[in-house]
Amino acid sequence: DTAVSQTPKYLVTQMGNDKSIKCEQNLGHDTMYWYKQDSKKFLKIMFSYNNKELIINETVPNRFSPKSPDKAHLNLHINSLELGDSAVYFCASSRQDSNQPQHFGDGTRLSIL
Amino acid sequence: QKEVEQNSGPLSVPEGAIASLNCTYSDRGSQSFFWYRQYSGKSPELIMSIYSNGDKEDGRFTAQLNKASQYVSLLIRDSQPSDSATYLCAVNTGGSYIPTFGRGTSLIVHP
Numbered sequence: 001d002t003a004v005s006q007t008p009k010y011l012v013t014q015m016g017n018d019k020s021i022k023c024e025q026n027l028g029h030d031t032m033y034w035y036k037q038d039s040k041k042f043l044k045i046m047f048s049y050n051n052k053e054l055i056i057n058e059t060v061p062n063r064f065s066p067k068s069p070d071k072a073h074l075n076l077h078i079n080s081l082e083l084g085d086s087a088v089y090f091c092a093s094s095r096q097d098s099n100q101p102q103h104f105g106d107g108t109r110l111s112i113l
Numbered sequence: 114q115k116e117v118e119q120n121s122g123p124l125s126v127p128e129g130a131i132a133s134l135n136c137t138y139s140d141r142g143s144q145s146f147f148w149y150r151q152y153s154g155k156s157p158e159l160i161m162s163i164y165s166n167g168d169k170e171d172g173r174f175t176a177q178l179n180k181a182s183q184y185v186s187l188l189i190r191d192s193q194p195s196d197s198a199t200y201l202c203a204v205n206t207g208g209s210y211i212p213t214f215g216r217g218t219s220l221i222v223h224p
Contacts, residue, residue, distance in 0.1 A: 031210060033211070040216070041151075041199055041216065041217050042214075042216050042217075043157070043201065043214045043217075045211060045214075048210075048211050055211065090156055090157075094210065095210075096210050097210060099144070099145045099162075099164060099205070100145075100210065101147050101159045101162055101203075102157075102159075102203075102212065103159075104156040104157050104158070105156060106155070106156050107155075107156050
């Protein structure tokens with residue numbers, strides 16, 4: 001009965017490849033997010049998405065794109081992977097209310113060879 | 114630009130002591146404040162939320178908010194080695210549901 005689940009947990013791939021990370025939440029939340037956490041542990045927002053709008057952090061390269069088939073899923077596609085993309089990627093969800101905390105998935109550790 | 118500042122630490126305290134973690138924020142319109150705990154290799158988990166000035170207690174944890182001085186703190190009483198983790202402060206401004214996270218403070222509780 002995991003609340004926010006993301007797959008895969010580990011992803012090791014070559015530079016230049018295209019990969020996807022999947023995320024699903026069963027909390028009934030209407031907003032989902034993708035975060036990148038680098039080696040210094042800084043949690044950086046990449047995208048926020050609900051059924052009305054997609055908010056993109058302008059510093060995120062356009063090689064990264066979110067895809068949401070429905071409000072319970074927000075997948076992350078990454079094209080032409082680069083060494084600097086190595087990090088842990090967290091999916092999260094919340095109700096669209098500034099008083100509501102976020103619930104995080106277990107993370108996907110992406111390593112680029 | 115909205116900023117949330119935390120001392121990266123590590124903050125080292127002996128077992129049984131009070132650990133005090135601090136966070137300052139730049140946006141005076143901030144209305145919601147959260148503390149997350151993140152163990153090494155794990156995801157952040159919510160431990161406290163606070164919305165109004167003053168103290169909020171939950172077990173060994175107390176969150177303190179002072180909007181006039183723009184800081185929020187987390188006190189952990191009777192610290193245990195299992196409290197050793199990184200503590201992330203997150204702040205939501207009014208009207209925005211996207212929080213700004215601080216860089217986190219590493220806490221080490223030694224026996």
